[in-house]
Amino acid sequence: MRAVLSRRRFLAITGAAVVAGRVSDAAPVARWQGPALGTLAEVRLVGIETPGPIFAAIEAELGRIDRLFSLYRADSALVRLNRDGVLARPDPAFLELLTIARSVHHATEGAFDPTVQPLFALHAKAAAEGRAAQAGDLETVQRAVGFERVTFNPQAVRFLRPGMAMTLNGIAQGYASDRIAALLRAQGQRDVMVNAGEVMAMGQGPTGPGWAVRLPGTEVRLRDQAVATSHRMGTQIDAKRGIGHIFDPSLRNRGRDSFVSVVHDSAAIADAISTASIVMENKLLKSFDSFGAKILLADAKTL
Template structure:
């Protein structure tokens, strides 16, 4: 579904329990599950192995529940039903929360973030399957179906105001899943954790002497890192032009500028640090569309938001508060 753009070098053994001495009986415990078409994982530090594993299981289940609710592919999900029927009655409170946040992101980004770009993604995917790109007329028809203000969001009903619209929560669901998983493990008293749902949440530390460490991949070399960061008390998300491409030159990809009906052409990737993963996830998409100048100006107005961008020529820029490399 989305961006496996970090290497979580501190995450430990996938799917099992690993030990890392901290103090007393504290150990690092890890678990993994499938969601969003990939492997998600949680690592926690605690002295009670049974409690740690219960917390991990609850966190993974919380993330999987978000996937089931918001998948565009699962016929049982409310997003699937909304795209099929144009409306969904008695929407789940979690879906309402995410869509209301989406509307706020659209407002603050002047429409750069828009969950209704799914018709454009569908058009480009179908055209790529035929070995080409859509015509100008096809693009304009799809673009006419995009518009976040045409999505009615109410506690009793969510519906499109125009026929044939569709949405995707690919720019929010994984971040929200990380936040939901964090709440689930914190309910068990867990204070030190690293969560990976495709977006990352870090709380506390891996050990007394070692913080959690994340690596940002180079957008043009999957085996190389563009940055290596200490992650403490923050959420981190990256959007890039390399995860789902329609042309080998990375010009056309899965992120769309609603005003152009095509992919933005300035940046190759954007990494965002934010207080929660939902916001980091959404802003990383919005900033890809906005480009460095507009993105950095918006970030400067928002509390605890920092970003690093890499443009198509490989040039890197960081906001003043973005951490330096480890």
């Protein structure tokens, strides 16, 4: 079953949106758009007159990332891992992303867990059959959930239990924005906005100060920072029963029905924390201050 509305498409409509400055005030901006990880990615570069070579480098890097982390192509490294339970000689970027994921998994006390993919698949199958997932099936599938049962090193990534599978959709889009920003920084670009599903902004933006990004209920200005926004129903698995794409790995918490945005220096970390925040209590979200993250709720409240 295909989701009613993909999370990233949902966010493009109602979540983070970069605000264009007035034409009379704005510096010239080169704009690139293209597919990445199941969404439409966008890059804006201020003051670029001949962007062709830069655009080609962006496309190549996003293609590489897509071949690693996409759930939408049969030849991706992630799909092969889910199929076989092991991925030999993983790309260094795959290991880097899993390392970031593990750090957020620990920081959120397990609320962020990429191994919830079997829960997604179970609910999607039940919804396609016009029914709710059965309690017994949920208990069985939940035994295959647990990021601590994933081992990874330069030799291999392995699942330690049968039936396990991962989704990196709660972190890979942010990671893609980080990677493109790093690529452009290495090429001397200092005034850039990257949105591969989550926004990473560098420099002043076309009108300054910083890049204006509209979020549900508020607007922020980003300069050398990222923002990610999540909502439990960003992808609707079963709209009738209120089943969305973000799950509490412990199955104890249905999750909040509001947007959560996270500002951080890393788009990957912002992405993962915003995902986990959907199933975490407000008092626990305050602990992310020490992680360098600012949490924004849809009512513009800052935790």
